[in-house]
Amino acid sequence: MLLRADWTPFIKRRAAELGFMACGISKAEFLEDEAPRLENWLRHGMNGRMAYMENHFDMRLDPRRLVDGAKSVISLLLNYYPAPEDQQPADTLQISKYAYGRDYHFVIKDKLKTLLADMQAEIGDIGGRCFVDSAPVLDRAWAKKSGLGWVGKNTNLITPGSGSFYFIAELIVDVELDYDGAIRDYCGTCTKCLDACPTQAITEPYVVDGSKCISYFTIELKDQIPTEVGGQLGNWVFGCDICQDVCPWNRFAKPHQEPQFQAHPDLKNLTPGDWREITHELFTELFRQSAVKRTGYAGLTRNIAFVSNPPEL
Ligand code: SF4
Ligand code: SF4
Numbered sequence: 001m002l003l004r005a006d007w008t009p010f011i012k013r014r015a016a017e018l019g020f021m022a023c024g025i026s027k028a029e030f031l032e033d034e035a036p037r038l039e040n041w042l043r044h045g046m047n048g049r050m051a052y053m054e055n056h057f058d059m060r061l062d063p064r065r066l067v068d069g070a071k072s073v074i075s076l077l078l079n080y081y082p083a084p085e086d087q088q089p090a091d092t093l094q095i096s097k098y099a100y101g102r103d104y105h106f107v108i109k110d111k112l113k114t115l116l117a118d119m120q121a122e123i124g125d126i127g128g129r130c131f132v133d134s135a136p137v138l139d140r141a142w143a144k145k146s147g148l149g150w151v152g153k154n155t156n157l158i159t160p161g162s163g164s165f166y167f168i169a170e171l172i173v174d175v176e177l178d179y180d181g182a183i184r185d186y187c188g189t190c191t192k193c194l195d196a197c198p199t200q201a202i203t204e205p206y207v208v209d210g211s212k213c214i215s216y217f218t219i220e221l222k223d224q225i226p227t228e229v230g231g232q233l234g235n236w237v238f239g240c241d242i243c244q245d246v247c248p249w250n251r252f253a254k255p256h257q258e259p260q261f262q263a264h265p266d267l268k269n270l271t272p273g274d275w276r277e278i279t280h281e282l283f284t285e286l287f288r289q290s291a292v293k294r295t296g297y298a299g300l301t302r303n304i305a306f307v308s309n310p311p312e313l
Helices: 004-017 034-043 057-061 104-122 139-145 192-196 214-220 248-252 272-276 280-286 296-308
Strands: 022-027 072-079 128-132 166-173 202-204 236-238
Touching: 004 022, 004 072, 004 104, 022 139, 034 057, 072 104, 072 139, 104 128, 104 166, 139 166, 214 236, 214 296, 236 296, 272 296, 280 296
Parallel strands: none
Antiparallel strands: 022 072, 072 166, 128 166
């Protein structure tokens, strides 16, 4: 068994060995700064029809309400930035880079479970729960508090030297560890993300109206896409990377090393015509284990039809 002083270094070393890009730790406590921000965002209906965002309000601000005896929140980043040669060319229909490979929920859950099991083997009888992009946990707020980056004007977490193309996950555990501190904001006077957003979803610096975001229209919305946004979705048929692609900090993004995030080799060769004719069989083949399955074949073809023939206003 490890000495108390060695617990935190052990966790960070194991996290790196499991392929996580960074690991930061915070005391599990009420997120005081986030409470008014979350309340305001919900009050203005910026969650659109994502009703799940309104649930568990108290739980989302205090992990001790979520996990019995919670003492520490361990935040972990996993890079998904595809190598340039694996990215789709700009002149075809686009899916968000995070959805190229195997659904991150499965990939990360496996790694988190391994990390927790290793902690239990080396540290002792630890209780904990794993969270991946899970509504009750404000993952950006925890990662920020743990010094893994700052929350930029596009509301993504940005890490100096790495950018923002990564997933954030948490392990909430019932032992005290050594805690990290936040870093400063390096957005400065830049407004590239605000200027580039085609739907003006970034309504002011640090505020994204989720109900105006292309990710919402192409993934979350189950009904018809409103005609008012005809022509504004560009080539995006699943998610949108624009406010990350234009962020100068993503010049530092390095290709991921996770084989499970590798796209199907045919994805980057699809022309706009191929997309318009995509069959159910090809959809299943290309996105067998990808998060794109969230929209289903019907949802993706709805999006393809919408961006290919945008309604006239
Ligand atoms: S993801 Fe796209 S639509 Fe959403 S805020 Fe960023 S640029 Fe705007
Ligand atoms: S594009 Fe500029 S303003 Fe937007 S998040 Fe990046 S650095 Fe900040």
